[in-house]
Amino acid sequence: MTAWVAAGDAQAAAAIGVRLERLRAGLTDEKLFVVPGMAGDPGELSTLAAAFTGPQEAYAVAPALADPRYRTVWTMESVAEHMVTAIRQVQPSGPYRLGGYSFGGVLALEMAQQLRAAGEVVQPLFLIEAIYDERYWPRGIWLRALVRRTGRQVLRIARLHPREAISELRVRGGRLIQRVVRRNTEAPDPLQLTALNDGTFRDCAAAALAGYRPRFYDGQITLIASSVDRHFGCDTAQLWAGYARHLDVQAVTGDHVTVMQESTSTAAIAGVIDHRLAMTRENWTGVRPVPGFARPMVLTTMRWFSVARLAHALLEAGFSVSTCRPNGHALELLDGLTVDCRLSRLRQVRSLATAIRRAGPDIILPGDERSLVLLRRLHARVRDADPQLAEVIAHSLGNVGDWSSIGSRTALANEARTLNIPVPATEVVDGVGSLDDWVARHDLPTVLKTDGSWGGRGVTIVREASRTRTAWLTLSKPPTLLRALKRLLVSREAGWLEAWLQHPRSVVNAQQFVEGREAIVTAACVDGETYALVCLEVCEKSYAGGPATVVRVIENPAMAEAARLLVRRFGLSGFCGFDFIISGTGEAHLLELNPRLTPTAHLLVEGDHERSRTIALFPAEVGTFPPGVLDVPVRAASLIKRGERITARRQRGIARIARRLRRKLTA
Incomplete structure (x- = not known):
């Protein structure tokens, strides 16, 4: 449908209308309003709407050109006001779900500001490659962008015929001077305001954008940024840093234009939006930030891919994530980390202490056994000198007096036996x-x-x-x-x-030795209380005795209860894993406890695992599994690329021979 919505006075009503078109029917009364880009064409959102898989109804909402005599009322604030009036006719009260692409993203931000000022709830807000006017960019970003764009133009002009090159140099040189001049003035932009006489939507939108300086948004913004810069010379994520109380950055493959044109990119954007909308629903089962587990630091001494996968899931879920890691870890690919520290090879304990003091986490998530050892060493060093740091470590690793039992397989078995948990x-x-x-x-x-x-x-x-x-x-x-x-x-x-x-x-x-099927429980907990867990049967392993590569979600109350009892007994916090063997009689025997991150921890955060669902943990050989089984991080393009590189290395001849030898040695 198309609706023209007038504002309060006749002059504004004659000047500006609103196009409101339903792009997708929904299964619920949940509505998503998306503002198109500089062309103002709702049709450019059709591919995105078709890629949605959630139950939401989707609308395109855009300003429309009206009487040329009144185009001077085109400001971002006035246009947003009329658009808010329009969406209120469809949805009288919040929570409002807004998004926008490019120019439309900036307009959606102003709409959200006005709705929040009126006491409404806006959750969530999506900015897809939103770019505000370069006059208001931070100086350092603007200078770097100017140099990059100038360099690209010089390289392009150098390949032209001399006569064409001279003509192009004059044009580009004039525009460069104009950019520098307009950067240093707060007056209305004469270069853009003259466009009002041309009468196109794009010109009017550009003129309105030129006079708009974004304000701080006291809420959460999900910024969907392109991975390739071909147009503006800047990193979109850096452009918006500091403009929101919480900025959630998601990168998708493509540039500013192709992200809305190529099907793979629009599918990735739709996946991000579907996931964020699902997180706002009452039936969401994923892990959420809670007191004592809201600002995690991910600590790792290894370069395991699963740690980066979990950190990405935590960022998506609204956690404030910091890291302490070795160089070359996949964690370096993530946007939105509050602090990203390096773990020294030779001075690990000292560098870890520095990282924790810098980041100020409320919990530390060890990614491997050596991380556990480092944290325990650091606790022994600072127990008297820095009680606050020691308290954070103690909160992260469970009851200090039980650390020896947690780290001993025999002591763990004895403790499990006192809790009536079957154990070999x-x-x-x-x-x-x-x-x-x-x-x-x-x-x-x-x-x-x-x-x-x-x-x-x-x-x-x-x-x-x-x-x-x-x-x-x-x-x-x-x-x-x-x-x-x-x-x-x-x-x-x-x-x-x-x-x-x-x-x-x-x-x-x-x-x-107990004959049977291997199974695991992955749990999330705080101070001995389990608030999420999943039971998994191991279908395939990388090698005998190695980590699982394919798992199946199962229901096993005995395993779940055993995990809860041990979490409570040891006062565990963070993520942990429990290994079981299910005998022929169906009894689950506890084998060991991993009080650290495990390869399946991200499933608890993403919250989309289903009973009896078979999951092949990425990265794995894509052709080996049917569609839908391979657990690809579709909302993290950079992690997909890194995972594909890991898979390619595994497929090399020498690597295959090494794996075969290891299987024989461990058989």
């Missing part, structure tokens, strides 16, 4: 003789596991008595110098060299 018999074996005694009591096969190991490392299944001595010696001894140097130079992991220098022997545990 587990015992520390401090020598070959102790292992022989264990085998005599429990028979073979048996599982040997070291404390503090991960990803299948430090775990072996002994099936023959002749291998018990070799297995124990292999697991208990520290890494060799050659292996430590390889990890340092190739994998850039300094922890192995530290382990070689300290020369400690690993604590080896013997665990009774």
